[in-house]
Amino acid sequence: MRVEGRLASERRRPSPERSTKRRRRSGSMTTRVQTLFETCKEVFADGQAGTVPSPEDVDRLRFVLDNMNGLDVGVAENMPYFRNKESGGTPRITYLHLYERDKFSIGIFCLPPSGVIPLHNHPGMTVFSKLLFGSMHIKSYDWVDIPQDSNDVINPAQSARPPEVRLAKVKTDAIFTAPCETSILYPADGGNMHCFTARTSCAVLDVLGPPYSDSEGRHCTYYNDFPYATFPGAADVAPGEDEGYAWLEAREKPDDFIVVGAKYRGPRIVER
Template sequence: MKIESSLASGRELASERGRPSTKKSRKRRRRPGSMPGLVQRLFETCKEVFADGRAGFLPSPEDVVRLRSILDNMNASDVGLSQNMPYFWNVEPQGTPPITYLHLYECDKFSIGIFCLPPSGVIPLHNHPGMTVFSKLLFGSMHIKSYDWVDVPKYSNDVINPAHSVQSPGVCLAKVKTNAIFTAPCEASILYPADGGNMHCFTARTSCAVLDVLGPPYSDPEGRHCTYYNNFPYASFPETAVLVPGEGEGYAWLEEREKPDDFVVFGAKYSGPRIMER
């Protein structure tokens, strides 16, 4: 956040009134540094919550509450964003508009970043292997659809579904976790390595911004690849039904795919409050 102007005006005021000497004025001078901003508090809390840093790590319920409470109190102004920025303009007359990513911080244990979506922007269906993810909608409205694997090991990129994989390799059964429209202000959502909606898709109904915390972040060398999926209605493969007839509602078949050609993400410089490493 650009605070230079407010600091300058404070110095001018002190100069006009003379050197402050009272206990009250000394407290006033210390106050700006006594309470870190929300971005700094988020960073410091992430350092504590994700100190373990390993894939598949689950934060304690108390740590989840701590981190979520910070995110729930954040909005666009806390990270230096406003809806009239070019990131949120849809300049594409047809097709899917590009998305902008603002990088705040990343280490081998966690990452913090913001996705800026213009109206009709889409982040296609993808997974988060071995990760705990906190997502906070800072402003706007978006549709979120998410899935969990029906049969999944504790931590694996593979899904065990013998009844289906024999006839349709690469297509596995998933259960719909979320299928709803979210409008800010709303609570942060949380997903875990094997549940909570580990695979999700975002579709912007209006311009919107989503702050993501990933612990740990994606890492190709460590096997945490971002995988994209096609989704098919449960009834698409009747020859390999694994549920009792009539129970297919709320389920879908997911098939791995390459990154969609129309999913374009541009990186941009984050201009909000800086994170200070200590």
């Protein structure tokens, strides 16, 4: 809009009244994507790994995302990204890149029915995930860290399990259907490790602060999860609570997890 305004002013000098009306019209046309971008710039101004935005900033960004849907980013269920073209196995996922700098990133994951984003972590990050449309199952975990002198219900016995697996507590295990509230995870809680499984065509708008960075040690790790009963005696959990825990084992990125990039064609973000 600013470019068009400059071109118009070069053709003729508008009256002050006309200029005021044009500015009002321009201001009223700010897209929700632009509002999201501007809010992210403020919320993630610090941009440091492990730094959690204030509760007030979390609420501000959550409010913006809660009021967004597929139309705001130019994404609809009839697009080819959401057609399952695979004859067998897990369908590929499409990623639409909106923005990324050192402090935060914005992108959209497009999942066909039965599409899966496998269990993975978000080291030192605060992540906002907004389901724009569709229905998906989300399962998430947080690590269980017990102090040496703890008398809590979990008392790890290291010799009873392989050293490469670690105890985690289930944070979320539920089906979400749009419209629904934005999911938020934090560096140490909120379900920092999660898995998405699409029940229908789904689009998920993700905001990561800060984004992944191999050079800064924020690389994505994938996991296998095992029921708590897989390693009996490795930890003592109160009776009836064992289903709330699992053992996680780091793994390589699954071969059948394929993400392809596509051009974002929704309202553009203007840096200013």
